[in-house]
Amino acid sequence: MAGPHAAPATSDVLDLPAVEAGQDVLVTVPATSANLGPGFDTLGLALTLQDTVRVRTTTSGTTVVRATGEGVAGLPTDERHLVAKSLISTLHHAGRRASGLELDTVNVIPHGRGMGSSAAAIVAGVLAANALLPERERLDAAHLLQWAASIEGHPDNVAPALAGSLAISWESGHAYRSTRVEVHPDVVPVLAVPDLALSTDSARALLPPSVSHRSAAANAGRAALLVHALGQDPSLLFAATQDALHQDFRAQAMLPSATLMRGLRAAGFASTISGAGPSVLTLAVGEAGASAAEDAVRELLGQGDTPQDWRVLRLAVAREGAKVGVHQG
Incomplete structure (x- = not known):
């Protein structure tokens, strides 16, 4: 989808009109879990864990990023930071620039754990830029999805981050393109998050160039069933989360996670690798089901208390996606 303006060459950026200085906006973006077993590169679920970004426009001529929370060690503190980079590129895409930027980010989403941290950063930058544009120049929802997905390279995380709930892309x-599906209120996501990051590119590199028609057909049926299970009948979640396309191929890159997922499934839990991993997502049914899943995770990891190199998070489905508004106070 072509935008209203092509992104300008670097030499032309200074010729662009600047957005108004003195603006102060706040963006919150939820974590996401993509793939969900058979929904490879197509399904994504928004989770109630969110990053927050405050953006102020200045006349300083520089971009400064101050970050706290998850994964901040070693992150750039200038225009190379992913939120700032996405913000600046979005302004340029819309035919604008900023004379100066100050960003304060609070990272709650674990980095490199298959929970959509990069998508959250991209969505935060894209939405912040859109809010800084004059109202008549702002991009519509379809354009925002297209642009954010083009930066990320795929839509399965940015779509639920933007819209909330379950997104089919x-x-x-x-x-x-993407459409939103309401998730049944009994669905409770339980995440087992290891203290080990994994590159999405590294995980994707393990996938074969093709699979059999039998595997493809099996996955198509389970993915369709998963949409129904998440939206209408959570009792079908175990069968619906069976995957034949990607998890076994990626297992060698995250053996503890694969072992945990297989142990949980052997015990009857609807468990999958979250995104590209290495976190393990269990789609529990009701609070009692979530408690049982937590107990099972802890038992499989260490016969009781959770080992220090894993976190167990009982979350909820985020019914709303990213929000942007004027910062107050």
Whole structure:
């Protein structure tokens, strides 16, 4: 989908009109879990764990990023930071620039754990930039999805981050599309998060170039069933989360996670690798089911108390996606 303006060459950036200085906006973006077993590159679930970004426009001529929370060690503190980079590129895409930027980020989403931290950063930058534009120049929802997905390279995390709940994404021609599905209130996501990051690119590199028609057909049926299970009948979640496309191939890159997931499934829990891993997602049914899943995770990891190199998080489905507004106070 073409934007209203092509992104300008670097030499032309200074010729762009600047957005108004003195603006102060706040963006919150939820974590996401993609794939969800058979929904490879198509399904994503928004979770109630969110990053917060405050953006102020200045006349300083520089970009400064101050970050606290998860994964901040070693992150850039200038325009190379992913939130700032996404913000600046979005302004340029819309035919604008900023004379100066100050960003304060509070990272709650674990980095490199298959919980959509990079998508959250991209969505935060894109939405912040859109809010800084004059109202008549702002991008609509379809354009925001297309642009954020083009930065990320795929839509399955940015779509639920933008819209909340469950997002089904696909590519049509050169455009990314997505639709939102309400999730049944009994679905409770339980995450087992290891103290070990994994690159999405590294995990994707383990996938074979093709799979059999039998595997593809099996996955298509389970993915369709998963949409129904999440939206209408959570009792089907165990069968619906069976995957034949990607998890076994990636297991060698995250053996403890794969072992945990298999142990949970052997015990009857609807468990999958979250995104590209290495976190393990269990889609429990009700609070009692979530408690049982937590107990099972702890038992499989260490016969009781959770080992120090794992965290167990009982979350909820985020019914709303990213929010942006004027910072107050």
